[in-house]
Amino acid sequence: MISTTPKGDRRYAILGTGALGGYYGACLQRVGLEVHFLLHRDYQHVREQGLVIESADGDFTLPVVNAYDDVAQMPACDVVIVALKTTQNHLLSDMLPPVVKDDGVVLVLQNGMGIEQEVAQLVGSKRVMGGLCFLCSNKVEPGHIHHLDYKQITLGEYLPDYQPGGLTQRMRQIADDFERASIPITLAEDLLLARWQKLVWNIPYNGLSVVLDATTNELMADNSTRSLVEQLMGEVLAGASATGRKISDRFIQTMLDYTEKMTPYRTSMKIDYDERRPLEVEAIVGNPLRVATAAGTDLPLISMLYRQLKFLDMQNRRFNTD
Amino acid sequence: MISTTPKGDRRYAILGTGALGGYYGACLQRVGLEVHFLLHRDYQHVREQGLVIESADGDFTLPVVNAYDDVAQMPACDVVIVALKTTQNHLLSDMLPPVVKDDGVVLVLQNGMGIEQEVAQLVGSKRVMGGLCFLCSNKVEPGHIHHLDYKQITLGEYLPDYQPGGLTQRMRQIADDFERASIPITLAEDLLLARWQKLVWNIPYNGLSVVLDATTNELMADNSTRSLVEQLMGEVLAGASATGRKISDRFIQTMLDYTEKMTPYRTSMKIDYDERRPLEVEAIVGNPLRVATAAGTDLPLISMLYRQLKFLDMQNRRFNTD
Numbered sequence: 001m002i003s004t005t006p007k008g009d010r011r012y013a014i015l016g017t018g019a020l021g022g023y024y025g026a027c028l029q030r031v032g033l034e035v036h037f038l039l040h041r042d043y044q045h046v047r048e049q050g051l052v053i054e055s056a057d058g059d060f061t062l063p064v065v066n067a068y069d070d071v072a073q074m075p076a077c078d079v080v081i082v083a084l085k086t087t088q089n090h091l092l093s094d095m096l097p098p099v100v101k102d103d104g105v106v107l108v109l110q111n112g113m114g115i116e117q118e119v120a121q122l123v124g125s126k127r128v129m130g131g132l133c134f135l136c137s138n139k140v141e142p143g144h145i146h147h148l149d150y151k152q153i154t155l156g157e158y159l160p161d162y163q164p165g166g167l168t169q170r171m172r173q174i175a176d177d178f179e180r181a182s183i184p185i186t187l188a189e190d191l192l193l194a195r196w197q198k199l200v201w202n203i204p205y206n207g208l209s210v211v212l213d214a215t216t217n218e219l220m221a222d223n224s225t226r227s228l229v230e231q232l233m234g235e236v237l238a239g240a241s242a243t244g245r246k247i248s249d250r251f252i253q254t255m256l257d258y259t260e261k262m263t264p265y266r267t268s269m270k271i272d273y274d275e276r277r278p279l280e281v282e283a284i285v286g287n288p289l290r291v292a293t294a295a296g297t298d299l300p301l302i303s304m305l306y307r308q309l310k311f312l313d314m315q316n317r318r319f320n321t322d
Numbered sequence: 323m324i325s326t327t328p329k330g331d332r333r334y335a336i337l338g339t340g341a342l343g344g345y346y347g348a349c350l351q352r353v354g355l356e357v358h359f360l361l362h363r364d365y366q367h368v369r370e371q372g373l374v375i376e377s378a379d380g381d382f383t384l385p386v387v388n389a390y391d392d393v394a395q396m397p398a399c400d401v402v403i404v405a406l407k408t409t410q411n412h413l414l415s416d417m418l419p420p421v422v423k424d425d426g427v428v429l430v431l432q433n434g435m436g437i438e439q440e441v442a443q444l445v446g447s448k449r450v451m452g453g454l455c456f457l458c459s460n461k462v463e464p465g466h467i468h469h470l471d472y473k474q475i476t477l478g479e480y481l482p483d484y485q486p487g488g489l490t491q492r493m494r495q496i497a498d499d500f501e502r503a504s505i506p507i508t509l510a511e512d513l514l515l516a517r518w519q520k521l522v523w524n525i526p527y528n529g530l531s532v533v534l535d536a537t538t539n540e541l542m543a544d545n546s547t548r549s550l551v552e553q554l555m556g557e558v559l560a561g562a563s564a565t566g567r568k569i570s571d572r573f574i575q576t577m578l579d580y581t582e583k584m585t586p587y588r589t590s591m592k593i594d595y596d597e598r599r600p601l602e603v604e605a606i607v608g609n610p611l612r613v614a615t616a617a618g619t620d621l622p623l624i625s626m627l628y629r630q631l632k633f634l635d636m637q638n639r640r641f642n643t644d
Contacts, residue, residue, distance in 0.1 A: 211533060212633055222636060224629035231626075300622050304553075307546035311534055314544060 009033050010177060013077035013099050015092075017046065017067075019137040020109060021083025022145045024153075026051045026062055027181040036066040036074050038095070043069035045142040054140075055147035057182070076101045079174060082108045085272070086115060086283035096122050105170060109133050109153070111202060111268070112283025113195050113291060116158040128158040129171070130191045132198045136265075149263075152184040154198075156191030162243070164190035196240035197247060201255050202284050204232035206269035207305040210279065210312060217264040220256070228301075230256065235299040239288055242297035269309075279313040281306065331355050332499060335399035335421050337414075339368065339389075341459040342431060343405025344467045346475075348373045348384055349503040358388040358396050360417070364464040365391035376462075377469035379504070398423045401496060404430045407594070408437060408605035418444050427492060431455050431475070433524060433590070434605025435517050435613060438480040450480040451493070452513045454520045458587075471585070474506040476520075478513030484565070486512035518562035519569060523577050524606050526554035528591035529627040532601065532634060539586040542578070550623075552578065557621040561614035591631075601635040603628065 010033070014025035017037045029035040039046055047067040053060050068074050071094070080100045082092065089110075100106055100123055108115050109131045116130045136148040155175060157165025166189050175185040188194040208219055208229065219225045233252045240247050272279050285306045292299050332355070336347035339359045351357040361368055369389040375382050390396050393416070402422045404414065411432075422428055422445055430437050431453045438452045458470040477497060479487025488511050497507040510516040527538055530547060534540075541547045555574045562569050594601050607628045614621050 208630075212630060212637075214633070214637070218637070219633075222633045224632040228626060228629040301626050304550060304623050304626055307550040308530075308534060310546040311536070311541075311544045315534075315536070315540070 010078040010173065011075065012036065012177075013074060013080040014038065015071075015080065015082050015095055015099070016084035016088070017042065017051075018083065018085075019139045019145055020133060020135060021081060022051055022139065022143075023053060023055075023135065023137045023147050023151075024081065024083070024109070024133075024178075024181075024183065026053050026060070026065075026145070027151075027183055028177060029062055029065065030060060031181045033177060033181070034066075036068065036077060038068050038071060038074065040069060042142040043067060049143055052144045053147060054145070056149065057147070057151075071095045071099050074099050076104065078104045079177075080104060080106045082106060082110060082115075082119070084110070085277070086110050086112055086280045087278040089115065089118065089283075092119065093122055100127060105129055105174075107131055107155075107174065108158075110283065111198070111280055112285075112287055113192075113199065114287035115283060116162075116191070120158060120160070125158060125160050129155060129174075130158055130195065131155050132194055138271075152186065153178060154186040154188050154194050156188035156194050158191055162192035164192070190245070192243060193240070193245040193247070196236065196243070196245050196288075197251065199239075199284070199288055200233050200236045200247065200251060201259070203236055203288065203302060203305070204229040205259065206267045206280075206284055207232070207302075207309055209267040209270040210273045211305065211308045213270075215264045215266055215270075216259050216262060220260050226256075232301055232305065235302050236288070238297055239292035239295075239299055239302075242292045242295035273312070273316055276316055276319055278317060279309060281309045281313055285309060332400040332495065333397065334358065334499075335396060335402040336360065337393075337402065337404050337417055337421070338406035338410070339364065339373075340405065340407075341461045341467055342455060342457060343403060344373060344461065344465075345375060345457065345459045345469050345473075346403065346405070346431070346455075346500075346503075346505065348375050348382070348387075348467070349473075349505055350499060351384055351387065352382060353503045355499060355503070356388075358390065358399060360390050360393060360396065362391060365389060367464040371465055374466045375469060376467070378471065379469070379473075393417045393421050396421050398426065400426045401499075402426060402428045404428060404432060404437075404441070406432070407599070408432050408434055408602045409600040411437065411440065411605075414441065415444055422449060427451050427496075429453055429477075429496065430480075432605065433520070433602055434607075434609055435514075435521065436609035437605060438484075438513070442480060442482070447480060447482050451477060451496075452480055452517065453477050454516055460593075474508065475500060476508040476510050476516050478510035478516050480513055484514035486514070512567070514565060515562070515567040515569070518558065518565070518567050518610075519573065521561075521606070521610055522555050522558045522569065522573060523581070525558055525610065525624060525627070526551040527581065528589045528602075528606055529554070529624075529631055531589040531592040532595045533627065533630050537586045537588055537592075538581050538584060542582050548578075554623055554627065557624050558610070560619055561610055561617075561621055561624075564614045564617035564619035595634070595638060598638055598641055600639060601631060603631045603635055607631060 012035045014021040015038045017039045025035045050063040107129045132154040134150045140146045159165045334357045336343040337360045339361045347357045372385040429451045454476040456472045462468045481487045
């Protein structure tokens with residue numbers, strides 16, 4: 001059971017008010033929950049003008065939000081959502097401890113693998129959950145988020161070494177809050193399995209979209225890359241299997257079919273690359289690779305993709321003027 | 323023994339008068355050999371103005387050359403040098419038979435593997451030799467070739483199924499002609515071994531330079547790509563081994579050291595890609611891969627590189643306006 005505000009609600013913090021954190025946080029505040037937003041570049045703008053959400057589900061504006069540019073000014077919260085890019089996670093050791101209540105929880109809404117372990121070292125493994133977001137959303141201007149499609153989240157408890165955490169009361173409480181905000185939630189009994197499942201999509205499409213300068217539909221329309229996607233997915237299954245998580249081969253076909261039916265899509269890693277931002281290579285590709293290797297399984301194609309991405313990321317950063 | 327012209331010399335044909343064929347043909351003509359040049363786009367220009375060679379070894383001009391735009395007009399020759407890009411090899415079935423004398427020889431000066439077999443089907447396996455060129459040369463304008471560095475050629479006899487051909491008299495004759503033109507020649511007893519050795523360099527550097535938009539020195543300066551280059555070289559050795567050709571592991575280190583000392587270099591495949599010309603993917607990557615697979619050896623990283631290159635080649639050709 002997580003403690004509540006005097007009103008009886010849980011208090012939320014959003015660390016990283018971008019396309020993802022800004023969208024979910026705004027949805028929660030809109031239905032009456034208390035939300036505290038940490039910002040960096042957009043702080044002044046959002047403090048003065050609030051957040052604008054443009055969405056297929058209906059546009060809305062929050063003229064006033066609790067905006068901060070310093071975590072020390074934020075109140076301790078019941079649920080602290082980590083919505084930074086993983087490339088910013090070196091900031092978490094300073095950010096997290098003051099903002100999470102003793103009986104609160106940090107909810108990591110980031111891509112990839114291994115982040116919950118890092119967070120557990122900062123706040124203790126009893127205060128960590130993971131979430132996988134299926135969301136198409138962009139920040140188009142400071143404080144202005146364009147939500148395109150999807151929004152569901154899969155939630156899972158983190159236990160040391162990614163033992164399956166089962167279903168808990170606090171998962172259901174958080175799910176209630178999100179569902180009140182019309183965000184569908186799936187509860188996963190095994191967070192690591194859910195993370196591997198998401199990587200079946202994320203590793204091939206994020207990786208190849210950057211290396212080959214391609215959208216998802218271009219990768220699917222060409223026989224060479226379509227079968228390469230399939231081989232990479234097979235290696236993700238081998239990685240999952242090395243850690244005792246079985247994903248059926250049929251899941252690959254499901255992901256291929258799903259991607260073929262999608263609107264042509266520029267992946268998040270490709271957007272980061274095009275915007276000359278650091279790539280989430282370690283979280284999405286490097287960490288799963290190391291987990292599989294530690295479990296005794298080589299993933300040669302993913303390893304090659306990883307080296308290609310590391311090279312492109314380094315070359316790309318040379319031109320970053322931020 | 324190859325027949326000779328009335329003067330006692332061998333008569334040469336150059337099929338494809340570009341950076342490579344134009345350079346070697348001009349060097350041979352310059353020392354008095356009879357050379358016949360087949361051209362396409364530059365035909366009118368070269369017929370009227372000849373060839374200009376700009377070279378670190380000394381510039382020279384050939385104001386008059388035997389220029390053709392139709393192979394039917396060419397005399398039958400003793401040595402027919404195939405210097406097209408391999409992507410043009412579908413033209414050889416029409417080109418070759420009339421231009422090579424009954425006791426002449428076709429010398430394939432192309433990159434990659436498997437071309438001699440195709441040529442043998444057109445002119446018989448007794449009239450085929452292969453050569454590997456180590457040449458830095460560009461065509462800068464019609465009929466104007468800029469020779470930058472290197473020029474040596476490794477020559478080998480072709481025998482059915484790439485059995486080692488040993489050293490023959492006609493190899494020595496051709497070597498004499500080239501050496502008269504100051505082009506160093508190495509005679510290889512085993513053409514297939516020589517081709518695999520050259521692929522140790524060509525597959526990783528040509529392939530990765532296109533996929534990662536990189537020069538050789540950029541690939542060497544980054545740890546991720548340097549070790550990927552090394553892994554790809556290891557797979558070329560495995561392919562060679564599958565066909566009974568042993569290349570020592572030390573050869574990899576030699577190639578790495580050699581590349582590190584080279585002037586930063588844009589590979590020929592990268593130049594083709596940047597110029598939106600078709601890539602020599604099949605000759606350089608696809609054929610060796612198929613040879614290894616047929617011999618029972620998988621080369622997973624080269625296979626991934628092949629699929630990536632096929633995709634990029636197809637995307638690139640969409641913009642080709644030639």
